[in-house]
Structures are given as structure tokens and as C-alpha cells.
Amino acid sequence: MTRRKLVPTLLVHAGVAALVVATLAPLAWLFIMSISSTKDLTTVPLHWLPEHADLSNYLRLMSLAPHSTGQEFLYALRNSLAVSISATAIALLAGVPAAYSFSRFRGRMGLLYAVLGTYMLPPVAFILPLYLAFSALHLLNTVGALVIVYCTILLPFVTWLLKTNFDAVPIEIEQAARLDGAGLLGVIRHVTLPISRAAMGTAALFAVLLAWDEFFYALLYTNDIQAKTLPVAIGDFAAGRAIDYSLISAVGVLASLPPVLIAFFMQKSLIVGLAHGGVKG
């Protein structure tokens, strides 16, 4: 290698090494905390690695004993799963026809931008009336209330992503099906959707990630294990007076597994979504 190329190559590798360390260190530390005993974590100067791995935190979380941390965690896990999956399903059901309409019937783009703009407004602009309405309908502290609110977070985004994708589906394929006598909904179901399977997957993944991450509405509209989601439960654990560091780290690791695994293995589709969508932070 010539000297001219050596310096840039070294710089690139040093940069990459720094990047890898800065990315992995906090994550590794979260995991180490989750398998350390409180004694290991509270020594000064700190020993970075525990003397032996302690998996008792994870075991404690797998318990349904009344009023235990495990019960709180498992219910929150259930609620998070229920809310994310239901809201995503509804968002896709309503988002697919809407996206198709925006893509194939010209002239309503202003409406799409209006919907996108509304959803980007801060939640504080919506929380009070929704709180009063849910309270009047006895929906406070229910998974249903969160599903309703999350739909409005997922819908604009899913619609946008699918619209961009439908734009790329050649219209000629649909016209052939129309000539064979298929109705509009038949064309969408049997022609457009099968071609757009990848985009549907991407939209569903993003929707689940968005719902899994939501905190503000869940904090305001839930108050016990019947409806609290994982982010709210984690907030509670972190706010407790006697914080058990290794236990909340274990909760954090488990709560992160689904989104992190999705991101790790489905990265290609996520990046396509980011590039085309550009509407999720």
C-alpha cells in the first residue's frame, strides 16, 4: 500500500473502531447491569464485569405472583403486544384503501399533507379533550383507548408509506384485471396488494415499532396493570424509591428485544421505508 493511501485507510479504521465502541458500550453495559448483583454495581471503584453472571433478575420477571415486579412486567408486556398489534392491524385496514385512493385518484394531495401535518402536532394539543372523552366513555385505563389513539399516530404514516409504494405499481397490470371484470376492491386485494407485499411488511414493522415506543398517551390514560404498557411500567420501575438497578436493566433488555431484533434482521426493509417515507423520527 502506498503511503498516500495509508493515512486515509488508518483514519477510516480508527473512526469505525470508535463508532463501534460508542454504539456497543452503552448497550453492553445495560446487559451487564441486568446480570450483575446490586453489590457488584454499587462498588467504588467500579468493577466492570460481575464476578459471576446472575440471572435471578430475569427469573424474577417470569413470575405472576400478585403485586410482584414480575406480574407488573408480564401484564405490561401483554398490554404492549395487544396495543401494538391491534393498532397496526386497524391502521393497515384503513390505511391501504386510503393510500390507494391517494395514489390512483389524483387531486387530493392537499388532504394527505393536512393529515400528515395534524399527526405531527404535539400530543399536548390533543390530550385534554381525549382525556375528558375517555373518562366520559369509561375508557380510561383500558387497552382499547390506547388502540384508538395509536391508530391516529400510525395511520398517517402507514398511508404515506403505502401511497409512495403504490405509485410504483404499474397501472397496466390493474387495467388488465379491470378488463377481466374485477371490481375496484378486487383489484386492490388480488393485484395491488400481492405486488406490494414487501411494502406492507415494512409499513407493519414501522407501525409496530411506533406503537411499542409510545409513552405520553399511555402515561396519561392508564393507571394499573390492566392497561399499562411497557414504557409506562419501565417509567414506574425507574421512579421507585428503592431502585433495583439490575432488575430494571433486565426489564429494559427484555422490552428492547422485539424492536432491536426487528431492526437487526429486517434492516433492508426498514431502510427502504426510511428512504421513501421520511416521516418517522
Next chain:
Amino acid sequence: MAFVGWRSRDRQAWGLLLPMLAIMLVVTGYPLVSTIRLAFTDTSLVGSHAGVSLVGLANFIHALSDPDFRQAILRSLYFAFVSVGVEVVLGVLVALLLNQKFVGRAFVRTLIVLPWALPTIVNAMMWRLIYNPDFGSWNALLTQLHLIDGYRSWLGDPGTVMNMVILADVWKNYPLVTLIVLAALQVIPQELYQAAALDGAGPWRQFWKITFPEILGPLSVALMLRMIDAFKVFDIIFIMTRGGPADATKTVSFYVYQESFTYLRAGSGAAYAVVVGLMCAILILLYLMLLRRQQRAA
């Protein structure tokens, strides 16, 4: 596309939109209008609603003349500008780095998605533990490297707390910028660089003449997206500091939340919310204009 006559075409278009519009109108349209209406009343979240009366612009006058609220706006702006500024610079630098050839490139590209995928609340909790004043690993690291003399309370000092929260936010969110820029970098034709190199342009000139114009569109969309998000910041603040110490991290979202749900003053809380909403609306309009230009260009 002309399948059918014009009128029934129009009906089909609206029919397909109906489920989405119905949900959005009921669950965002109605509350938005309601919030604006509440802002003109003295509604409280406790007691009966019988005594509610219209108070005109009183809530808005109160909100705009409230020095604490103005402080909160400045804090949100500081958070938004500093965190997004760092995220954009760092995001572009890392994207350029990951666009170079090196062993294990595919793996490292996958790796930087992890912080972005980590739930916001877990990220906040993780950094709160890392910054722990008594036995956090941040203190341990800096002490063992002899960068500081003794353990400090990073989140307990009004002077450092905001920047420490920003650091935690940047760590999680800069990958979004990197991913978007990296996607844009990969479609720049290599011939452009070869031609520029023949003309004697160095890397610095090549970046500003070729790379930057090509990534500017997606980058500005990402920047506005992050800006809107950062201005609304709530989650990470709630978990890491609860607005403290001494209100040093009390941002506008946190302020409105407290006014409405801690002090239970719904009317005045709504007025604060409308003011925050209007400020966001300016950013959102800018964002939508950029997004539309991107769509047209694509």
C-alpha cells in the same frame, strides 16, 4: 386513469378514504378543535363542569406573559437546536465513513441501527443509570481515565443536566440521519467524482460540489423531522429528570403536561398547548414544503 365516469370515480376516491378520514376526524380533528375551545374557558380537571365560563383571551394573555413559560420555550429551542445540530453533523460524518470501503462494513451498518431501534424509554432509563451520581459507569469511566477527580451528579447539576440529556438523545437519534444520508450517498454516480478528480478537485471540494448537493434534499427532510420531534420532547425528560433540577430541563411539553395534569388547570393548559401547537405548526409547514419538493424531484 379512466376506468369509469368522472362522478363515480370521485365517489370511489372518497369511499376509499372514508375509514381513514373517519378515524382521523374523530380522534384528532375533534380533540384539536376542542383544545382550542377549552383554551377560551376556565375549565378545571377537578370538580364539576357546571361552573365553567368563557374567559376570552385571558388564558392566552396569561400564557404569553408567563416568564416561566417563556423560559420553557427557550429550553425547548435549545434542546432542539443543539441536539439536532449535533445529530446532523455527526449523522453525515458517520454516513460518509460508512460509505468508505472497509472490512465488516455490512455488519457495522447494521450495528448503528440498534440505538435507533432501542425504545425511547429504555434509552432514557439506561442513560439515567449510566449517569448515576454514586456508582454510575460514566463517573467510573471518567474517573478511571483520570479525566475527573471525583464522582459528580451529572443530572443533579442545573448547569450540566440539559447537555447530558442531549447527549443521551443524540446517541439514540443520530442514526436516523446517517441511514437517510447513506441511502442518498449510495445513488450518487461514481463518474461525478472521477470527473472532479481529473479536474483536480480535492476531497473537500468534492464534498461541497458533488456530495452535499446530492444529499441536501433527504438531509433537510430528516433535519426538519428531527427538529419537530425534538421541540416536542417529553419522554426522555420525564424519565431522566422530571423537568429538574430547579426546572433546568422543563421543556414546553413538560410544562403543558404539568399545567394540565399536575395542577389540573385544563383551560389554561389548553391555551399553553395551543401556543406550543402553533409553534410546531410553523416547523411542520416547512417540513411539508420540503417533503413535497422531495416528492416532485423523485
